[in-house]
Amino acid sequence: MTDARLRHGRASLALSFLAQGATFALLVTRIPAIQDRYGISDALLPAFLAAVPVLAGAGSVVAEKVVARVPPAVVLRWSQPVVLLALLGVGAGDALWQIAVALGVFGLAVGGLDASMNMLGVSLQRAYGRSIMLGFHAAYSLGGIAGASLAWGGAHWELSLLVSYLPVVAVLLPAALVASRWYVHGHAGQPTASGGGGRGSGSDSGSGSEETGASVPFRLLLPLCLVMSFAYIGDSTVSNWSAKYLQDVLGGSEELATVPYNAYMVTTLLGRAVGDLGVRRFGPVAVVRAGSVLAGAGFAVVALAPGAWTGIVGFTMLGLGLCVIVPQTFAAAGRRAFEAHGPAAGDAAVARLNIFNYVGFLIGSPLVGALGDAWSYRGAMLVPMVMVLVTLGYARSFATGPARYGGGHERPRTVDVG
Numbered sequence: 132m133t134d135a136r137l138r139h140g141r142a143s144l145a146l147s148f149l150a151q152g153a154t155f156a157l158l159v160t161r162i163p164a165i166q167d168r169y170g171i172s173d174a175l176l177p178a179f180l181a182a183v184p185v186l187a188g189a190g191s192v193v194a195e196k197v198v199a200r201v202p203p204a205v206v207l208r209w210s211q212p213v214v215l216l217a218l219l220g221v222g223a224g225d226a227l228w229q230i231a232v233a234l235g236v237f238g239l240a241v242g243g244l245d246a247s248m249n250m251l252g253v254s255l256q257r258a259y260g261r262s263i264m265l266g267f268h269a270a271y272s273l274g275g276i277a278g279a280s281l282a283w284g285g286a287h288w289e290l291s292l293l294v295s296y297l298p299v300v301a302v303l304l305p306a307a308l309v310a311s312r313w314y315v316h317g318h319a320g321q322p323t324a325s326g327g328g329g330r331g332s333g334s335d336s337g338s339g340s341e342e343t344g345a346s347v348p349f350r351l352l353l354p355l356c357l358v359m360s361f362a363y364i365g366d367s368t369v370s371n372w373s374a375k376y377l378q379d380v381l382g383g384s385e386e387l388a389t390v391p392y393n394a395y396m397v398t399t400l401l402g403r404a405v406g407d408l409g410v411r412r413f414g415p416v417a418v419v420r421a422g423s424v425l426a427g428a429g430f431a432v433v434a435l436a437p438g439a440w441t442g443i444v445g446f447t448m449l450g451l452g453l454c455v456i457v458p459q460t461f462a463a464a465g466r467r468a469f470e471a472h473g474p475a476a477g478d479a480a481v482a483r484l485n486i487f488n489y490v491g492f493l494i495g496s497p498l499v500g501a502l503g504d505a506w507s508y509r510g511a512m513l514v515p516m517v518m519v520l521v522t523l524g525y526a527r528s529f530a531t532g533p534a535r536y537g538g539g540h541e542r543p544r545t546v547d548v549g
Contacts, residue, residue, distance in 0.1 A: 140315025145270040152274025160282040183238040184489035190242020195482035204314035207247035213240040222292030246482040253465030258317030262410035268458040269403035354525040361518040362456040363491025371496040383439030391446035398450030415529040423522040426452030430516030
């Protein structure tokens with residue numbers, strides 16, 4: 132595989148991550164407008180919101196089966212346009228059944244999209260022989276910031292959902308389709324654990340091979356599944372409760388209450404932008420441990436904060452701490468399964484792990500809300516703190532095996548490109 136092909140594959144995949152970050156932000160930040168447009172009651176809204184991650188989990192399961200037959204590049208190439216068109220459908224309808232269909236399609240497609248994006252990212256990291264996974268997730272964070280900013284503009288100028296979404300989809304959909312020509316599956320042509328050729332050998336878009344039904348023992352992934360769930364419980368706590376916590380518990384103004392999530396998003400982007408350098412220098416175990424400690428300290432600061440500005444400091448620490456955990460968890464799952472069972476197992480492991488992204492998202496917000504109502508919101512912040520700190524006990528699961536990406540011991544599997 133040539134250096135130029137890997138560079139093109141890396142750039143095109145980064146664009147896909149950025150587009151998905153913007154798309155998801157445009158959906159979730161306009162939930163009040165969606166609720167008003169379709170007349171969704173407060174009692175019914177949680178069911179609609181929960182349906183998206185549930186269906187996304189189902190989509191990730193389907194993706195695990197599909198990539199045994201076709202390359203992940205094909206799944207990503209067609210799932211991303213479906214997600215974008217589903218977003219447009221959210222803005223175009225006016226009946227309850229229409230929003231139900233649009234969100235259903237969005238959820239199913241986004242599961243396949245998330246899984247296939249991370250499959251390609253993990254495989255490209257292996258082809259590069261050094262950590263690049265955090266960079267892809269930095270692109271996602273940048274897209275999220277851009278999407279949230281566009282959503283703010285739409286709300287500020289009182290634009291309809293369709294008018295807000297249409298220009299974005301009109302730009303991102305053709306861009307994603309064009310970029311998909313350069314998707315690269317970094318495992319292509321590499322030998323499997325049993326010595327056979329990998330799926331789609333020599334091509335990122337060819338037909339599937341006989342290497343189907345790759346089996347990944349669940350015990351191999353269990354620690355990483357827990358880490359993924361805990362990380363997303365922490366993330367959903369910030370996204371769903373930071374504004375309310377700052378205003379109701381710490382006495383901040385309504386305007387100031389918008390700052391914590393923005394600070395969290397910006398520090399997530401910054402942490403991911405430089406995180407790969409940390410992994411190359413110190414190794415994934417050290418980076419995950421540092422992120423877990425910083426995130427745990429951030430939750431402690433939030434729980435004990437005497438005022439709003441101290442709380443903002445805590446949420447900022449959370450962004451810097453949590454941002455490294457999810458990309459490294461995907462990388463570790465793909466690497467461990469690949470080294471034990473071959474390329475198809477690596478893809479299956481990423482798809483399976485991706486399900487626990489949605490598990491954490493589903494658990495986090497209701498858990499904090501229930502604990503806050505029954506106990507206190509300060510006390511509720513200590514629960515995700517403990518969960519994130521549990522990651523320290525699983526940090527060795529992130530250790531690299533024969534292929535080392537950090538600590539000055541790089542041994543690329545294929546080529547090392549700039």
